[in-house]
């Protein structure tokens with residue numbers, strides 16, 4: 001029984017395609033069956049005409065009566081027709097193509113889903129680690145930078161006590177391009193403002209106005225000025241270091257291995273609060289009068 005298109009109007013496209021394909025297959029098989037029946041009858045008639053009636057009995061093809069050749073060629077055509085119906089059209093017909101396409105699409109879909117899941121997982125991991133980093137490492141790293149003797153001496157009579165050229169070079173390299181926050185006395189101990197850095201000077205004096213420096217009246221105000229700097233440096237002196245120890249995240253300390261007489265001292269470093277994360281020893285030489293060590297401390301969370 002064949003469906004009419006009208007009867008199929010309620011069925012969705014996919015079902016219509018399936019039904020149409022089934023109808024086509026039935027038609028193909030019916031045609032093959034008719035071909036076979038025709039071939040049987042034709043073969044009998046040809047045999048009858050040639051052998052029984054004796055029409056052109058004299059014609060032989062490869063020593064066989066002529067009707068045999070016709071039947072052989074026709075049989076080959078019938079075989080080809082059968083092959084087409086059961087092999088070519090079955091496996092390479094529209095339905096077969098559709099099935100293959102469906103199967104491949106489904107496989108691709110599975111792969112895409114897998115990749116999507118892997119990407120989601122990776123994105124989640126990245127987000128988690130970013131979140132953890134933000135939790136662990138604050139966006140800004142307020143860094144104290146100082147050179148202190150074994151007895152924590154920093155300076156005397158508003159001056160440094162030693163001259164260590166490699167320490168000064170390191171100071172310059174680390175602080176260049178950043179805010180350098182200092183007490184008024186430290187600022188005055190220098191010949192002029194430090195170049196290539198924003199000099200922020202803390203004082204209680206309201207009318208203090210030296211050249212080359214931004215003047216503030218508290219450490220908080222200094223940090224507010226430096227809020228867009230990811231690593232502002234607190235460069236001294238003793239009073240400011242003491243106040244900054246609570247809010248700093250890192251200390252870059254040069255430990256000079258000697259005791260000195262001094263009037264300004266670095267506050268003691270509480271090892272339950274500060275963890276040593278880097279250490280590099282340097283030894284006395286022609287241009288350095290003392291052994292010294294670069295030590296980096298990070299505040300424990």
Ligand SMILES: NC(=O)c1ccc[n+]([C@@H]2O[C@H](COP(=O)([O-])OP(=O)(O)OC[C@H]3O[C@@H](n4cnc5c(N)ncnc54)[C@H](OP(=O)(O)O)[C@@H]3O)[C@@H](O)[C@H]2O)c1
Nearest residue numbers: 147155158159160183184185186203204236237238239240
């Ligand atoms: N070895 C090193 O690494 C190193 C580094 C830096 C300095 N130093 C040495 O340290 C010595 C200077 O240190 P210091 O402790 O005497 O002085 P300082 O810390 O450099 O400056 C102290 C001044 O800062 C101002 N100040 C401090 N706290 C304040 C606050 N909460 N609010 C407003 N203003 C505030 C005050 O200025 P006003 O009096 O104007 O109000 C105060 O007199 C020098 O000998 C210097 O050479 C050594």
